[in-house]
Amino acid sequence: MKTLRLAATLFALIALTACARKIQPDQPAGLSGIVNGTVTYRERIALPPDAKIIVSLEDVTRTDQGSSFVAQQVLRSRGQVPIPFELRYLPKAIYSNHRYIVRAEIIDVHDALLWSSTETYPVLFDQAQQPIAIIVQRPSVTPETTSHSLTASGRTVPFKCDDFAFIAKFSPGQVELATPGRNIILPHVISGSGARYSDGHTTLWNKGREAMFEMNGVQYKNCKADSLPALQ
Helix, strand or coil: CHHHHHHHHHHHHHHHHHHHHHHCCCCCCCCCEEEEEEEECCCCCCCCCCCEEEEEEEECCCHHHCCEEEEEEEEECCCCCCEEEEEEECHHHCCCCCCEEEEEEEECCCCCEEEEECCCEEECCCCCCCCEEEEEECCCCCHHHHCCCCCCCCCEEEEECCCCEEEEEEECCEEEEEECCEEEEEEEECCCCCEEEECCCEEEEEECCEEEEEECCEEEEEEEECCCCECC
């Protein structure tokens, strides 16, 4: 009798353990990969106190399709250059046969471009990672770069809506959106006012510092160029 009771108790414990394992939610993979370094420039001028620093890890394997985001960090500095950065990425999103680089740009409070990286800074994931020192350059003075337009080619702008956030990278004829879970490339389409990008399912309509964003039939309201966290 005692042997039967012990066997029954043991069976119940095994069953409970199995059930607990089934109902335990899957733990999301952490952003355990890190690419770090600094952003600086050679000019002997002070960095504006309201400047924003945007550093991106990008996949540049498909040159015919432009680059795609892997990770991005957006900072506001309280000090002067060099500005440290630490990009965190998902290791399983890295492919051994792909090419990756880091880019950086510094923009002012009106989102006008002040400095940007013009050299290539490769990231070699099959080698021991060393801090990357990015040197950014002043852009050439053209009507586009002196404009405060958010949609100027090469600009990267974070937007925040009432209950949604995304990052827009503007390029000639298109915009790439980094949204939670996936990246979306939208072509530029004709618009009566503002800049409109759409593939028929997802639409970004930008005018000034405000935008309208619609995806999968859901319209996200009050989207504005986001205020950024300060670098600690």
